[in-house]
Amino acid sequence: MLTTVATAAVVQPSLGASNTTTNLTLHNLCPYPVWPLVTANAGVPSVPTDADGDTFGRLDGHGEGLATLAFPSGPWSGRVVARTGCAADDYDDAPPYLCATGDAPPVTVAQVSVGGPGGAAAYSVSLVDGFNVAMAVTPHGFAADEGHSGRCPTMGCAVDLAADCPAGARSPRGGCGAGASAAALFKARCPDTRTNATDVEATPQDYVAPHEIKVVFLPRA
Numbered sequence: 001m002l003t004t005v006a007t008a009a010v011v012q013p014s015l016g017a018s019n020t021t022t023n024l025t026l027h028n029l030c031p032y033p034v035w036p037l038v039t040a041n042a043g044v045p046s047v048p049t050d051a052d053g054d055t056f057g058r059l060d061g062h063g064e065g066l067a068t069l070a071f072p073s074g075p076w077s078g079r080v081v082a083r084t085g086c087a088a089d090d091y092d093d094a095p096p097y098l099c100a101t102g103d104a105p106p107v108t109v110a111q112v113s114v115g116g117p118g119g120a121a122a123y124s125v126s127l128v129d130g131f132n133v134a135m136a137v138t139p140h141g142f143a144a145d146e147g148h149s150g151r152c153p154t155m156g157c158a159v160d161l162a163a164d165c166p167a168g169a170r171s172p173r174g175g176c177g178a179g180a181s182a183a184a185l186f187k188a189r190c191p192d193t194r195t196n197a198t199d200v201e202a203t204p205q206d207y208v209a210p211h212e213i214k215v216v217f218l219p220r221a
Contacts (some may be wrong), residue, residue: 001203003195009207010095010119012031013206015033019056020029021070021071021072021073021211022070022071022072022114022121022209022210022211022212022213023068023069023070023114023211023212023213024038024063024068024069024070024071024080024112024157024211024213024215025066025067025068025213025214025215025216025217026045026059026066026067026068026080026215026216026217027059027063027065027066027214027215027216027217028059028060028061028063028064028065028066028217029061029062029063029216029217029219030061030062030080030082030102030133030218030219031057031061031062032061032084032219033059033060033061033065033084033085033086034058034059034060034065034081034082034083034088034102034133034217035057035059035083035084035086035097035099035102036079036080036081036082036083036215036217037080037081037082037083037103038078038079038082038187039077039078039079039080040076040077041077041079041102043070044075044077045071045076046072047069047071047072047078048069048070050091055188059217064139064149068212071114071115072076073092073115074115075113075114075115075116076112076113076114076115077111077112077113078111078112078113078115079109079110079111079112079126080109080110080112080130080215081102081108081110082102082108082133082135082217083097083099083101083103083109084099084100084101084102084132084133084174085099085100085103085173086098086099086100086214087099087115088219090135094152094179095119100173100174101132101133101171101173101174101175101176102132102133103155103214105129105131105174105177105178106129106130106131106132106169106171106175106176106177106178107129107130107131108123108125108126108127108129108130108131108133108134108135109126109127109128109129109131110123110124110125110126110127110135110137110215111123111124111194112137112215113125114210114213118208119206119208119209120208121139121209121210121213122204122205123137123213124137124155124193124194124201125137125155125156125157125190125192125193125194126191126193126194126195127161127178127183127186127190127194127195128175128194128195128196128197128199130169130171130175130176130177130178130180131161131162131165131176131182131186131193132162132171132174132175133187133215133217133218134156134157134158134160134161134207134217134218134219134220134221135157135215135216135218136155136156136157136215136216136218137154137155137156137211137213137214137215138152138153138154138155138157138167138209138213138214138216139210139214140210140211140212140213140214141151141211141212151203151204151205151206152205152210153192153202153203153204153205154192155192155193155205156190156192156193156216157189157192157193158191158218158219158220158221159189159190159220160220161186161189162174162175162176162220163187164179164185164189165182165218166179166182166185168181169181183196184193187199191203205221
């Protein structure tokens with residue numbers, strides 16, 4: 001079933017609580033809809049889903065698609081991708097959507113972890129699997145009276161990396177695939193992303209106990 005999501009707030013943060021739930025918010029600023037997919041890492045509880053097994057369903061474009069849910073309690077880590085060009089599938093034994101990009105590489109991946117030791121959290125935008133949608137990730141909601149501080153930059157990139165994609169890395173369905181030549185382009189244009197297994201962003205981060213991690217799908221600049 002195709003689900004249109006405008007604004008769906010599942011849990012609102014309580015900034016005065018000492019054991020506050022961390023929320024995941026997705027906001028689609030692209031001029032087209034996206035179908036986000038949130039996947040927990042092995043051994044970590046899954047995020048809540050609807051009857052079709054989807055976390056958010058469809059997020060409409062131009063800023064109209066905005067949705068929030070709570071991470072499961074305890075440590076959590078996983079990834080967020082944006083699928084594009086999806087259509088409903090009428091077969092019960094098939095996945096709910098068939099998508100042009102995002103089900104397989106090339107795909108932009110937001111990596112998130114929360115609830116670590118002392119409330120540690122981390123986030124990044126990975127281009128290791130290529131590029132399909134520009135995105136940025138940033139933490140929000142630090143209560144001033146909780147004594148938490150640190151470096152909390154926005155990570156990611158709004159650049160249309162597909163526009164300058166090397167010929168051999170272009171995907172026929174859209175986006176730019178991974179590879180040495182593409183990785184060099186990605187890093188030069190988007191230094192605050194990760195382009196291989198040992199890469200780190202140019203801007204450091206160090207923070208604990210955010211009340212919200214926000215992933216924004218961006219129009220290509």
